[in-house]
Amino acid sequence: MRYVLIIAYDGTEYAGWQTQKNAVTIQETIERAASELFGAEVKLHASGRTDSGVHALGQVAHFDASLSLPAEKIADALNAVLPPDISVLSSSVAPDGFDANLSAKKKTYVYRMYFGKRRNPMCDRYAFFVRGECDIGVLNGAASLFVGEHDFAAYCASKSSAKTTVRTVFETKFYESEDFFGRTVSFEVTGGGFLYNMVRTMAGTALDCMLGKVTASDIEKSLSSPERSLVGRTLPAKGLTLVSVDYSPFVFA
Amino acid sequence: MRYVLIIAYDGTEYAGWQTQKNAVTIQETIERAASELFGAEVKLHASGRTDSGVHALGQVAHFDASLSLPAEKIADALNAVLPPDISVLSSSVAPDGFDANLSAKKKTYVYRMYFGKRRNPMCDRYAFFVRGECDIGVLNGAASLFVGEHDFAAYCASKSSAKTTVRTVFETKFYESEDFFGRTVSFEVTGGGFLYNMVRTMAGTALDCMLGKVTASDIEKSLSSPERSLVGRTLPAKGLTLVSVDYSPFVFA
Numbered sequence: 001m002r003y004v005l006i007i008a009y010d011g012t013e014y015a016g017w018q019t020q021k022n023a024v025t026i027q028e029t030i031e032r033a034a035s036e037l038f039g040a041e042v043k044l045h046a047s048g049r050t051d052s053g054v055h056a057l058g059q060v061a062h063f064d065a066s067l068s069l070p071a072e073k074i075a076d077a078l079n080a081v082l083p084p085d086i087s088v089l090s091s092s093v094a095p096d097g098f099d100a101n102l103s104a105k106k107k108t109y110v111y112r113m114y115f116g117k118r119r120n121p122m123c124d125r126y127a128f129f130v131r132g133e134c135d136i137g138v139l140n141g142a143a144s145l146f147v148g149e150h151d152f153a154a155y156c157a158s159k160s161s162a163k164t165t166v167r168t169v170f171e172t173k174f175y176e177s178e179d180f181f182g183r184t185v186s187f188e189v190t191g192g193g194f195l196y197n198m199v200r201t202m203a204g205t206a207l208d209c210m211l212g213k214v215t216a217s218d219i220e221k222s223l224s225s226p227e228r229s230l231v232g233r234t235l236p237a238k239g240l241t242l243v244s245v246d247y248s249p250f251v252f253a
Numbered sequence: 254m255r256y257v258l259i260i261a262y263d264g265t266e267y268a269g270w271q272t273q274k275n276a277v278t279i280q281e282t283i284e285r286a287a288s289e290l291f292g293a294e295v296k297l298h299a300s301g302r303t304d305s306g307v308h309a310l311g312q313v314a315h316f317d318a319s320l321s322l323p324a325e326k327i328a329d330a331l332n333a334v335l336p337p338d339i340s341v342l343s344s345s346v347a348p349d350g351f352d353a354n355l356s357a358k359k360k361t362y363v364y365r366m367y368f369g370k371r372r373n374p375m376c377d378r379y380a381f382f383v384r385g386e387c388d389i390g391v392l393n394g395a396a397s398l399f400v401g402e403h404d405f406a407a408y409c410a411s412k413s414s415a416k417t418t419v420r421t422v423f424e425t426k427f428y429e430s431e432d433f434f435g436r437t438v439s440f441e442v443t444g445g446g447f448l449y450n451m452v453r454t455m456a457g458t459a460l461d462c463m464l465g466k467v468t469a470s471d472i473e474k475s476l477s478s479p480e481r482s483l484v485g486r487t488l489p490a491k492g493l494t495l496v497s498v499d500y501s502p503f504v505f506a
Contacts, residue, residue, distance in 0.1 A: 010374040055375060057434065079371060087372045112433065118332060119340045121263040122308060122494070125378065126434075179432035180365065180439065180494075181310065181379075241375070241433075 002094035003071055006252055007059040010085040012125065012238065016052040017059070026086060033081045038065060047104045047245040051196065053237030055126065058244040060252065062100040095250050106170060106246040107194065111187040111203035112239045122181040128239040134185050135210050136174055142206035143172035143187065145219045153226035155202055156195035165226070168192040174206070201234045208232030255347035256324055259505055260312040263338040265378065265491065269305040270312070279339060286334045291318060300357045300498040304449065306490030308379065311497040313505065315353040348503050359423060359499040360447065364440040364456035365492045375434040381492040387438050388463050389427055395459035396425040396440065398472045406479035408455055409448035410487070418479070421445040427459070454487045461485030
């Protein structure tokens with residue numbers, strides 16, 4: 001039987017999703033909890049990796065097992081043994097032919113920043129601080145250039161092992177919102193898939209465009225003939241959250 | 254010369270505001286930074302203590318010093334040496350006769366909770382998780398009972414050294430809000446001053462009233478003839494934030 005989990009995590013203390021040597025990862029932490037709980041080795045397959053320090057509100061993963069526990073009880077059973085910074089939000093039986101990675105149609109990430117005169121420690125854990133004022137119009141102008149099918153090689157860390165650096169971005173927007181701890185500016189991007197560091201470099205390039213360090217023409221060029229020097233900085237992982245994965249027609253909630 | 258600082262902090266890693274032996278506190282951390290920066294011992298006087306693990310968006314403190322640095326530059330100078338979980342939001346010269354503790358008229362705290370089927374790690378650092386649904390009407394009904402001048406002895410941890418346990422609560426409300434990471438329920442309370450653990454026990458009592466563990470009549474009794482058994486639980490520090498201190502006619506921003 002194949003099961004699907006929707007998983008949220010605060011990635012601060014983890015070396016990303018994917019299991020690796022000499023570092024604690026989300027995948028490994030959940031696999032260990034599940035293997036112990038079910039008394040058999042469990043191997044998780046996620047929609048994709050998230051990088052070190054990146055968070056998730058809606059990571060999706062599947063695993064194969066034969067369990068006597070009803071599918072909807074798996075979430076609470078896992079949460080009872082998982083650390084507080086990882087939570088399985090729901091568990092269910094996977095639809096026929098479902099694969100958390102291969103069936104994914106779109107992914108939505110949000111990169112959060114906050115602007116002001118001084119750092120606010122209550123915003124700082126999950127958002128990047130920018131000293132000064134925000135010009136949301138310029139940010140949105142820059143972000144709109146990313147929409148479409150492009151070679152994003154210039155937005156990709158060199159350690160990426162991707163076969164192709166061509167990706168499709170469906171939608172981008174910057175929006176402001178006010179929450180209890182302060183005002184935040186969020187960069188929301190939906191795409192077919194993303195390269196290593198790609199969202200953080202898109203967000204940093206839009207920011208550097210607002211700050212006059214990169215021009216709109218640089219961004220256009222960077223997407224037709226990729227060159228790292230045309231794009232802006234890669235913002236730190238703490239501001240990035242994988243919000244949701246779209247599996248239409250499959251829906252999980 | 255007397256100076257006023259407005260300070261924000263993530264209290265998670267600190268044993269509260271007030272300097273004590275064998276534990277790192279906010280006061281001590283800022284005093285050390287200031288003493289090093291100014292080359293003379295600096296003693297901070299805050300509006301009041303915050304307990305271990307409690308956060309602040311608008312703690313106010315004064316100190317006396319003779320500095321060549323312009324008052325408004327002190328904030329950035331301190332922030333350059335403070336750890337990222339403490340930030341001085343503003344610095345200015347204190348008005349004549351100002352004392353951060355004695356001049357305080359009102360304080361506003363917010364206790365944050367979130368309701369749902371399962372924990373959300375992205376809400377969990379600064380809010381208390383309650384499994385189930387929220388009945389904001391019952392919470393507000395319970396909270397309204399706290400308004401007025403009462404003996405809050407039943408809401409006070411026994412280790413308090415307060416001379417009197419009578420306090421005045423001016424306003425209370427529960428309200429729901431939606432931020433990026435999820436829906437939150439906040440208990441906002443404004444009072445002349447608060448006893449050790451008082452806000453957390455008021456929030457816990459309102460919650461336990463909603464859950465049927467405490468009745469409105471228990472709460473009324475607890476305020477006329479204090480008895481600990483009449484009130485609900487003391488919620489954990491992580492959900493509590495000192496939002497602002499009212500010094501009218503003095504205003505800092």
